[in-house]
Amino acid sequence: MKFFASDDWKCPKCGTENYIADSVNEIVPNKTVRELEEENIDVPFECDNCGYKEVILVGYNEEKDRFVVDYFGTKLFRNCKKEREQILKDANLL
Numbered sequence: 001m002k003f004f005a006s007d008d009w010k011c012p013k014c015g016t017e018n019y020i021a022d023s024v025n026e027i028v029p030n031k032t033v034r035e036l037e038e039e040n041i042d043v044p045f046e047c048d049n050c051g052y053k054e055v056i057l058v059g060y061n062e063e064k065d066r067f068v069v070d071y072f073g074t075k076l077f078r079n080c081k082k083e084r085e086q087i088l089k090d091a092n093l094l
């Protein structure tokens, strides 16, 4: 199976650059090619440094042949506390 490269994710709380490629590659095999091409995928992750929990949205970028972090989409989830809590619960992070 192909291993997909991924951007690191910069924790919004402490600024640490977290290596998320392993987490991305755990999720990718469960997705169809169409899903990978057309949709962002959710990557539940906990910051290695401070423990900040986030469901990171990443999308496959064909040009770069790697997953890139959709900070804008991820940030939307953070803005509403109630929605953020629900998303973390659904991802088994809470």
Ligand SMILES: [Zn+2]
Residues within 6 Å of the ligand: 011, 012, 013, 014, 015, 016, 047, 048, 049, 050, 051, 052
């Ligand atoms: Zn952090």
